[in-house]
Amino acid sequence: MTATDREAMVRYDQLAARVYEERRIPAGTRDLVLALGWATLRDPRRHHPEQGVWTRTRDILNIDDRRMWQLLADDVPRYEHDWHAEPRGCQAPMVKVDRLCGRGVVHGFCEFDPHTGWARFWGFCNRPRCRAYATPIAQRAEHSATKRPEPIPNTGGLLPLFFTWNWEARYAKAMDVIKRCPTWEPPSHGLSADQWPSVPGTTPVKAFPKLRLVASDGRTLAPAPH
Numbered sequence: 095m096t097a098t099d100r101e102a103m104v105r106y107d108q109l110a111a112r113v114y115e116e117r118r119i120p121a122g123t124r125d126l127v128l129a130l131g132w133a134t135l136r137d138p139r140r141h142h143p144e145q146g147v148w149t150r151t152r153d154i155l156n157i158d159d160r161r162m163w164q165l166l167a168d169d170v171p172r173y174e175h176d177w178h179a180e181p182r183g184c185q186a187p188m189v190k191v192d193r194l195c196g197r198g199v200v201h202g203f204c205e206f207d208p209h210t211g212w213a214r215f216w217g218f219c220n221r222p223r224c225r226a227y228a229t230p231i232a233q234r235a236e237h238s239a240t241k242r243p244e245p246i247p248n249t250g251g252l253l254p255l256f257f258t259w260n261w262e263a264r265y266a267k268a269m270d271v272i273k274r275c276p277t278w279e280p281p282s283h284g285l286s287a288d289q290w291p292s293v294p295g296t297t298p299v300k301a302f303p304k305l306r307l308v309a310s311d312g313r314t315l316a317p318a319p320h
């Protein structure tokens with residue numbers, strides 16, 4: 095075993111340990127990160143550069159090209175609002191009881207955070223008192239929409255955390271092939287989740303020494319300097 099082989103083993107172990115400690119990685123992305131790591135660092139065929147990392151990773155995962163693009167599309171860095179986390183029912187407070195009204199929402203709208211660009215949903219029922227409570231919030235929300243900054247991404251961006259690659263082109267192609275959102279543009283905050291500005295109340299993603307992946311044109315593999 096050469097020193098390079100030993101170093102690659104240690105790096106693969108570090109990669110796997112980091113992947114398993116990151117609870118936010120969806121299962122498909124986790125499989126892809128580990129397979130890319132294996133293809134780059136441990137796969138015996140890595141010494142045969144005529145088989146690119148993409149092809150070998152696809153073989154290791156036993157999936158087709160479309161599924162590969164699907165996995166990439168799932169990791170496209172973007173902001174996604176969690177509608178399930180929003181409170182249900184009218185959000186106007188009751189006068190004498192310490193709780194919200196909670197009746198069925200008739201009038202709903204989004205307010206945008208001026209720093210993160212993230213949305214917060216407001217919903218109110220049709221009772222006059224609740225409507226009166228909602229009026230200044232609705233005005234504020236309308237104003238916030240005109241001043242909304244580009245949202246800080248909160249989803250995806252995990253593959254570039256581990257690997258240096260032409261991710262912008264890969265993500266764009268994944269969007270094109272999968273066609274989930276053909277208007278996708280790379281976020282100005284960065285493609286990698288560890289580059290995004292921290293948002294109060296959320297845990298930032300830790301950086302990891304990135305491995306360089308080769309494009310599937312048969313260039314030699316080398317770990318990125320760190």
Ligand SMILES: [Zn+2]
Pocket residue numbers: 184185186195196197218219220221224
């Ligand atoms: Zn109400």
